[in-house]
Amino acid sequence: MAVDEKVIPVNDLPRVALFQPEPGPSLFETLAASRELCQLVWIVGWLPGQRTTEVHRRFGEVVDLSGLDFDDAVAKIQSTQPDGVAVLSDDAIEMAAAVAERLNLPFHSVETARYLYDKVAQREALAAAGLAVPRFGAVQFGNSDVDVPFPAVLKPRAGAGSRDTFRVESNDEVTELLALCNPLEEFILEEWLSDSANQRKYAADLVSVETIVRDGDIRHLMVTGRFPFAPPFRETGSFMPSDLGDDDKDAVREVATSAIHALGITNGVIHTEVKMTSNGARLIEVNGRVGGSINGLMSKIGGPSMTRLVLQVALGVDVGPLPSVDPSSIGFYRLLVGPVGATKVTAIEHLDEVGMIPGVIDVLMNKRPGDEVSARSTAFTDNVVRVDGLVHSYEELLDVIERIDATLTLSFS
Amino acid sequence: MTTVDETIRSVLKAHGRLAVDPETLGETVDLYTSGLSSHSSVNVMLALENEFDLEFPDEMLTKATFQSISSVREALEKMGVHDGA
Numbered sequence: 243m244a245v246d247e248k249v250i251p252v253n254d255l256p257r258v259a260l261f262q263p264e265p266g267p268s269l270f271e272t273l274a275a276s277r278e279l280c281q282l283v284w285i286v287g288w289l290p291g292q293r294t295t296e297v298h299r300r301f302g303e304v305v306d307l308s309g310l311d312f313d314d315a316v317a318k319i320q321s322t323q324p325d326g327v328a329v330l331s332d333d334a335i336e337m338a339a340a341v342a343e344r345l346n347l348p349f350h351s352v353e354t355a356r357y358l359y360d361k362v363a364q365r366e367a368l369a370a371a372g373l374a375v376p377r378f379g380a381v382q383f384g385n386s387d388v389d390v391p392f393p394a395v396l397k398p399r400a401g402a403g404s405r406d407t408f409r410v411e412s413n414d415e416v417t418e419l420l421a422l423c424n425p426l427e428e429f430i431l432e433e434w435l436s437d438s439a440n441q442r443k444y445a446a447d448l449v450s451v452e453t454i455v456r457d458g459d460i461r462h463l464m465v466t467g468r469f470p471f472a473p474p475f476r477e478t479g480s481f482m483p484s485d486l487g488d489d490d491k492d493a494v495r496e497v498a499t500s501a502i503h504a505l506g507i508t509n510g511v512i513h514t515e516v517k518m519t520s521n522g523a524r525l526i527e528v529n530g531r532v533g534g535s536i537n538g539l540m541s542k543i544g545g546p547s548m549t550r551l552v553l554q555v556a557l558g559v560d561v562g563p564l565p566s567v568d569p570s571s572i573g574f575y576r577l578l579v580g581p582v583g584a585t586k587v588t589a590i591e592h593l594d595e596v597g598m599i600p601g602v603i604d605v606l607m608n609k610r611p612g613d614e615v616s617a618r619s620t621a622f623t624d625n626v627v628r629v630d631g632l633v634h635s636y637e638e639l640l641d642v643i644e645r646i647d648a649t650l651t652l653s654f655s
Numbered sequence: 656m657t658t659v660d661e662t663i664r665s666v667l668k669a670h671g672r673l674a675v676d677p678e679t680l681g682e683t684v685d686l687y688t689s690g691l692s693s694h695s696s697v698n699v700m701l702a703l704e705n706e707f708d709l710e711f712p713d714e715m716l717t718k719a720t721f722q723s724i725s726s727v728r729e730a731l732e733k734m735g736v737h738d739g740a
Contacts (some may be wrong), residue, residue: 268693269694270693270696273716291717432671605688608692
C-alpha cells in the first residue's frame with residue numbers, strides 16, 4: 243500500500259440513514275455502494291408490513307419504525323444523529339425530508355419533498371412556475387368530474403412503477419376504473435400528450451434522465467429509453483442510452499433542468515420523465531430518487547453506481563469525475579408481463595433458451611407456475627420473467643427483444 | 656455425515672424460494688433463472704452463515720457468489736468449508 247493511501251476504519255466512517263425499500267435494489271448492491279464511504283443505518287418499518295429487520299441487522303445498525311406515527315418515527319431517526327439521509331423510493335421522501343430539516347442535512351426541503359411525493363402538488367408547483375404541464379385534475383372514487391380532455395392517463399396521486407396506471411378514453415371509463423381500485427386512494431387524471439412523429443418499433447416516446455443536484459449545481463447523466471408499454475399502461479423495460487438524437491437529448495435535459503429549478507430541488511438524485519411529442523420534449527413528472535433499475539443499466543455500460551451517488555449526495559460529498567460509459571454499449575432490461583385479465587401463471591417455457599440468445603446476460607424468473615399476477619400491479623414486481631442484457635446497436639436491440647419475445651412462452655389462466 | 660453440497664441444497668430448499676427442487680438442480684445451473692430473487696439470496700446467505708457458523712466477507716457479498724450451487728460451494732471453500740472438515 244502506498245504511504246498516502248489510508249483505509250478509514252468502518253466505525254470512523256460517516257453514517258447515512260438509508261430507507262431501503264423491500265422489494266427494492268439488491269441489498270448486496272447497496273452494501274457495495276457504501277463501501278469505504280459510509281456506514282449504513284438501515285431504516286425499516288416505515289410502511290405497514292415491512293418485516294426486514296433481522297436481515298438488515300446482519301449488515302449494521304437498524305432503526306425499526308414499525309408502529310410509530312410520522313412524528314415519532316422522525317424523532318427516532320433524528321435521535322440516531324446520522325450524517326446523511328437517503329431514500330431509494332418515493333414513499334420515504336417526506337419522512338426523510340423531515341429528518342434532514344431537523345438535522346440540517348442535505349436533502350429535499352419538506353416543501354420540495356411534498357412536490358416529489360404528491361403528483362397533484364407537483365403539477366401545481368410546475369404550472370405556478372410557468373412550466374408547460376399536461377392538463378390535470380385530482381380524482382377519487384365518487385369524485386371524478388374534472389376538466390381534463392380525453393384520451394388521458396389515470397394514475398395514483400402517489401405511486402411509482404406504473405401501478406394502477408391506465409390510458410383512459412372517457413369519464414365513464416375513469417369511473418369504472420376508480421371503482422376497481424382502492425376507493426380510498428386518490429388519483430390524478432392527466433391529459434395524454436400527443437405522440438411524436440418518430441415512432442419506433444422498440445421504443446416508447448417516454449424517456450427519462452437521471453440528474454445529480456448538489457448545492458443547486460445540476461449535473462445530468464444518461465437519457466434512458468423505454469420499450470413500448472403493455473396494456474393498460476405497464477412498463478416493459480428500458481434501455482440506456484436512449485436512441486434519441488443529440489438535439490432531442492439536449493431538449494430532454496433542458497426540460498429536466500427547468501423542472502428541477504421549479505420544484506426547488508437543491509440536493510438529491512433525480513429521475514425526470516419526459517415525453518417526446520409532436521410538439522417537442524414535454525415534462526411528465528419528476529421523481530426524487532433514482533429511477534427503477536437505472537442502477538443496473540448504468541453499471542452494464544460502465545457508468546457510476548447510482549446508489550453510491552445517492553449516498554455521496556446525502557453526505558454532501560463532491561461526487562467528483564464520473565466514469566465514462568462505453569459509447570458502443572446499450573444496456574437493457576426487459577420485463578415480461580401477463581396480458582390484461584390474466585390472474586395466474588400456468589406455465590413458463592423455454593427460459594433456458596432465452597439465456598442463450600446473444601446479448602442476453604441474465605434471465606430472472608420472478609413468478610412461478612401457480613403464482614398470481616395482476617395487470618394493475620407494477621411490472622417491477624409483477625413481471626413473470628426479467629431479462630437483462632447488453633447489445634451494441636439499436637438494430638441489435640430490436641432483434642434481441644423480438645427473439646426474447648418469440649422464444650419465451652408464458653401461459654396464464 | 657451431511658456434505659457441503661447437501662447442506663447448500665437444503666438451505667436453498669428452505670430459503671431460496673426456487674421454482675424447482677434444488678435436489679434436482681445441476682451444480683452450474685443459474686439459481687436466478689431458477690427463481691432465486693435478490694431478497695431470497697440474502698436469506699440464503701444468512702442461513703448458510705448459520706449452518707456453517709461463519710460470516711461471508713464483504714467482497715463475497717455479490718450476486719455472483721449465489722449464482723449457482725458450485726459458486727456457493729467455491730465461496731465456502733475459500734472460507735475453509737470442506738466435506739469432512
